[in-house]
Amino acid sequence: MxxxxxxxxxxxxxxxxxxxxxxxxxxxxxxxxxxxxxxxxxxxxxxxxxxxxxxxxxxxxxxxxxxxxxxxxxxxxxxxxxxxxxxxxxxxxxxxxxxxxxxxxxxxxxxxxxxxxxxxxxxxxxxxxxxxxxxxxxxxxxxxxxxxxxxxxxxxxxxxxxNKARRGELELPLPIGLAYHPNGSVVLDPDQQIHASLRLLFDTYRQTHSASMVVRRFRREGWVFPRRIRRGIGKGEVQWGGLNTSRVLQILHNPRYAGAFVYGRTRIGRKADLTSTQLKVAQSDWQVLIRGAHVGYIDCDEFERNQVTLR
Incomplete structure (x- = not known):
C-alpha cells in the first residue's frame, strides 16, 4: 500500500x-x-x-x-x-x-x-x-x-x-409438557392441566393408532390442547386451542416425550433463494441419542412402536 x-x-x-x-x-x-x-x-x-x-x-x-x-x-x-x-x-x-x-x-x-x-x-x-x-x-x-x-x-x-450434548447436559428448548427443574434436570410440567392433556393424547393414540382419530376425539369431546409461545409478545406463556393432525404428529415423533435426550434431529439447509430452512435428519443420523435421560410420558419401546405405526 x-x-x-x-x-x-x-x-x-x-x-x-x-x-x-x-x-x-x-x-x-x-x-x-x-x-x-x-x-x-x-x-x-x-x-x-x-x-x-x-x-x-x-x-x-x-x-x-x-x-x-x-x-x-x-x-x-x-x-x-x-x-x-x-x-x-x-x-x-x-x-x-x-x-x-x-x-x-x-x-x-x-x-x-x-x-x-x-x-x-x-x-x-x-x-x-x-x-x-x-x-x-x-x-x-x-x-x-x-x-x-x-x-x-x-x-x-x-x-x-x-461435547455437552454427548453428556446429555446441553440445555435445549423443551416441548410443551416438559420443564426444567431448578437443579437442571428435566421433569414433567407441574401444571396438571398440561400434564393431563399430554396423557390423553398418548392414551388415545395407544388405543386408535391414528393421529387423525386423536384429533377427532379431542374435537368431539371439546378438549383443548396447550401451546407455549416461543418468541415475540407473550413469550413463555401457554395458549390453549384446538388440536390438529400436524401437531399430533409433531408430538408423536418427538423422542423427548419418551425420556430421550436427542441432539441433531434437524440441520440448516438453503432454499433456492438462499434463505435458510430447517431440514429433518433421519434417526440413524442423529448425532446424540441418550435413552432414559429423563422422565417421559411414554417409554422408549412405545416410542419406537409408534414410529413403525406412523410409517
Whole structure:
C-alpha cells in the first residue's frame, strides 16, 4: 500500500461523501463491548483529517446487533452497497474488514464496486484504493482471514455444544409438557392441566393408532390442547386451542416425550433463494441419542412402536 506511487485521496474523492459503517454482531456486544463501538464511531475523525467536512461523513449503524456472516437482513450494508454503486461514496470507513463483512462473497462484491467507482476503503491500518492491484490483493487477503476467523469461532462453539450434548447436559428448548427443574434436570410440567392433556393424547393414540382419530376425539369431546409461545409478545406463556393432525404428529415423533435426550434431529439447509430452512435428519443420523435421560410420558419401546405405526 505505497503512497509514493500516487496520492490516494484526490479532489474527486473529496467531492463525494464519506460513509462510516458501524456494526456489532449481537445486542449483547452492543451493550457490553461499548469500547469497540466507540472506536468505530471515532473513525469519523479520520475522515475529517483526510479532508472530508464532518457534515458529509455519514454514519450507517442500522446493523448494530446483526451478524456479518451474510448480507441478508443487513439493511445498512445494502444501503452502503447502493451508495457505492451510484457513485455517492468517495471513501468507505470501517474499523476492520470483519465489521463490513464476514463473508468473502459480500466482501469481494464491495471491493469490486469500490474499484469500479474509484472509491477508497479505510480501516484502522490505513487507506486502500481497490483500483490498485496491491491494495485489492491485501483487502482480499484480509477478507479471507476474517471469514476464516468466523469459521474457527463457530467450530469452537459447535464443538463445545456437541461435547455437552454427548453428556446429555446441553440445555435445549423443551416441548410443551416438559420443564426444567431448578437443579437442571428435566421433569414433567407441574401444571396438571398440561400434564393431563399430554396423557390423553398418548392414551388415545395407544388405543386408535391414528393421529387423525386423536384429533377427532379431542374435537368431539371439546378438549383443548396447550401451546407455549416461543418468541415475540407473550413469550413463555401457554395458549390453549384446538388440536390438529400436524401437531399430533409433531408430538408423536418427538423422542423427548419418551425420556430421550436427542441432539441433531434437524440441520440448516438453503432454499433456492438462499434463505435458510430447517431440514429433518433421519434417526440413524442423529448425532446424540441418550435413552432414559429423563422422565417421559411414554417409554422408549412405545416410542419406537409408534414410529413403525406412523410409517
Amino acid at each position: 505505497s503512497t509514493e506511487l500516487y496520492q490516494k485521496v484526490t479532489p474527486d474523492h473529496l467531492r463525494r461523501d464519506a460513509f462510516l459503517y458501524v456494526r456489532q454482531s449481537s445486542l449483547r456486544q452492543v451493550f457490553e463491548n461499548t469500547e469497540s463501538t466507540k472506536r468505530q464511531y471515532a473513525l469519523r475523525e479520520r475522515a475529517v483529517s483526510l479532508g472530508w467536512p464532518i457534515e458529509r461523513v455519514h454514519v450507517i449503524d442500522s446493523d448494530l446487533g446483526l451478524s456479518g456472516a451474510s448480507a441478508e437482513h443487513r439493511d445498512g450494508f445494502q444501503q452502503l452497497v447502493s451508495e457505492l454503486a451510484i457513485g455517492h461514496a468517495g471513501i468507505v470507513l470501517g474499523l476492520e474488514v470483519s465489521r463490513l463483512a464476514r463473508n468473502n462473497a459480500d466482501w469481494h462484491r464491495l471491493i469490486e464496486l469500490a474499484a469500479l467507482t474509484h472509491t477508497l476503503i479505510l480501516d484502522e491500518d490505513g487507506v486502500y484504493d481497490p483500483a490498485y492491484f496491491n491494495d485489492r490483493l491485501l483487502l482480499g487477503l484480509k477478507g479471507t482471514m476474517s471469514e476464516a476467523e468466523l469459521h474457527v469461532l463457530n467450530a469452537r462453539l459447535q464443538g463445545g455444544m456437541r
